Amino acid sequence: MRFNFFTRNSLPDTVNHEGAAAYTLTPQMELYAAVATAALGEQFYETADTRLQRLRALVAKNDPRFVAQLAVYARERLYLRSVPLVLAVELARVHNGDSLVARLVARVVQRADEITELLACYAQANARTGPKVLGRLSKQLQRGLAEAFNRFDGYQLAKYDREGAVRLRDALFLVHPSAKNEAQQALFDQLVRGELPTPYTWETELSALGQLSYATPKAREAAFRHKWEELIGSGKLGYMALLRNLRNILEAQVSADAIGQVCATLTDRFAVARSKQLPFRFLAAYREVKSLSGGPVAAVLAALEQAIAHSAANLQGFGHDTRVVVACDVSSSMQQPISARSKVLLYDVSLVLGMLLQSRCRNVVTGMFGDTWKRISLPQGPVLRNVEEFYRREGEVGYSTNGYLVLRDLLLRREVVDKVMLFTDVQLWNSSGDGGTLAQEWARYRRKVAPQARLYLFDLAGHGSTPLDVRAEDGVALIAGWSDKVFDVLAALENGGSALTEIEKIEL
Structure with missing residues (x-):
């Protein structure tokens, strides 16, 4: 790992997946490599369940503080969402006696839906099924999730109150966060009753537009073109949403001014930094745009090149x-x-x-x-x-x-x-x-x-x-x-x- 070691003629102590001689890593290095590359999906050599079992074993082998630091590093520096939650759940299984797990959970839960994702992971890790899928919760997990709940406003709670094995309402009953003030208590009460107002998002705007009737196909096209232009001009279309919808925007044939705004946002180095996009996301967008034809395509491709160069x-x-x-x-x-x-x-x-x-x-x-x-x-x-x-x-x-x-x-x-x-x-x-x-x-x-x-x-x-x-x-x-x-x-x-x-x- 460092460059100032004296070379020693060590011998291979394992074989890789191809059967070739190889060297094992220290538990720290192996956990780091497994976490940094975790999509928790099937791979060529390893199933998702195998990866999860290996993560569990490695968490038990490593110092708890290092596991917590790695989880925060994965969430805040590598922009990963699921694997930090897995690390938090697994750390809670093997470590107690201080507030480390609570502080970790509060740190890595940065979106409201990560509360329910963490609880679903907790239920799976502890083999909880049936009507009482969650059961009792680790006190440290409960404290960390309570702190996370207190950070989210009505918009965030409504945006991520989705169907799933665990709903935010279920999480609220389990975690019992103390409201910071009367306004937050009112939000919690609305969440329990299912009365949180529908949040404004680009998805809800386009969905509502799609439910309307139109006299002609051209009228429908015009309505969606106008809506995309409105979303682009409002600045409410986030960087990731913009990146993922470039093909839709171009196919809607938005105005030259709107394309100019799109390119300006894509190439803004500060917007790129704030968006925390993994570099290959730019490649995925590039390929979608490259498959199209038309005047604005070249400008958008050039903007994507400039955007990834900022990385x-x-x-x-x-x-x-x-x-x-x-x-x-x-x-x-x-x-x-x-x-x-x-x-x-x-x-x-x-x-x-x-x-x-x-x-x-x-x-x-x-x-x-x-x-x-x-x-x-x-x-x-x-x-x-x-x-x-x-x-x-x-x-x-x-x-x-x-x-x-x-x-x-x-x-x-x-x-x-x-x-x-x-x-x-x-x-x-x-x-x-x-x-x-x-x-x-x-x-x-x-x-x-x-x-x-x-x-x-x-x-x-x-x-x-x-x-x-x-x-x-x-x-x-x-x-x-x-x-x-x-x-x-x-x-x-x-x-x-x-x-x-x-x-x-x-x-x-």
């Missing part, structure tokens, strides 16, 4: 003379959705993060590996366009995981570089039968060509093992996650820290 604007550690290799894994296991409900693949995440990095480096080699390793020259700057170019060509290298070829190529060329970045699910193996491994090639490359070089494994799946011993290997580090915040970890490593340094800074 890497403050990337540190790469001077003009820093020599970097960015290698993306395109193996079969990377061609899987990050969750059952997503169209985004692990491969997409790999390419987006890789191209964000490439956009900030002056002296960079980019490429992809599968059966073979292939260098691909791309212009610096257009992140999303470069991702699409990679995506178009991924079949050119096959679908194995011969990551060692990246290093062997550098060795054969006697090419000196400073940093080698592998974006992968870390389940590397050798399909060629020549016996080469990433660990062997890395040792040879550093010994014969570039003793100062550093190898970064960007783990996008969190399966719990690595092809090199990151616990002790000199010049090797593991970074996990799908967010642009992985680059904060990169900066910490450059300053002598570890992948856990940013997590351990979290104050509770």
Whole structure:
């Protein structure tokens, strides 16, 4: 995890999902990697239930304070919602005696629907079913949820009072929050009676419009065009909603002024920062827009390029003379959705993060590996366009995981570089039968060509093992996650820290 260890010749102590020799991680590192890459959906090598069971076991192995810090880090820095709630529930099972769990719950529950999601998770974790699905609640969970309840106003409670295994009304009866004042007590009473006023949201506005009758199809189109223009002009369409509705907005043929407002919002660096979008969300929007035709499409695509560029604007550690290799894994296991409900693949995440990095480096080699390793020259700057170019060509290298070829190529060329970045699910193996491994090639490359070089494994799946011993290997580090915040970890490593340094800074 750090770069100042003396290299020791440790031996592999496990095998990965492909049966190749691998190294286990410390409990802290394994939990960090599993959490940072958790969509809690089915993956190529691991079911959602398997991941949940592994998270449970790892929570029990780790210091409670670290678990709490990691949960807050996942919610506030990695923009994940479900897995911090899982960590809070699991921590409540194994830790008591102080207010740590209560403080954690109050911190990670940031939307009203997360109250009910946490309670549903609690019921599942404790095998609660039937009419009394919740039963008694941990005192610390109850205290944390009570504090969370007190933060939400009538709009937030009404917006997220949805059907489900647990309703907000059920949660209110279970948690018994003390109202801060008479006005809040009135809101709680309205929630119990089901009388909270319907909140104004873009969804309710469009839904109401869809219920009306129209004389002609053109009249309907005009009504929706006007409504989209109104929503855009009002500023009440949030950044995520805007990003997800770009296709609908363009198909509604809104005015040029409205398109101008859309592009201005998309490219506002402060709006991008506040929105906390994962970088691959921009790729999903880009692909939806690119499938359309018409005058405004080009402007919106350019705006999306500028928006995602803001994600890497403050990337540190790469001077003009820093020599970097960015290698993306395109193996079969990377061609899987990050969750059952997503169209985004692990491969997409790999390419987006890789191209964000490439956009900030002056002296960079980019490429992809599968059966073979292939260098691909791309212009610096257009992140999303470069991702699409990679995506178009991924079949050119096959679908194995011969990551060692990246290093062997550098060795054969006697090419000196400073940093080698592998974006992968870390389940590397050798399909060629020549016996080469990433660990062997890395040792040879550093010994014969570039003793100062550093190898970064960007783990996008969190399966719990690595092809090199990151616990002790000199010049090797593991970074996990799908967010642009992985680059904060990169900066910490450059300053002598570890992948856990940013997590351990979290104050509770």
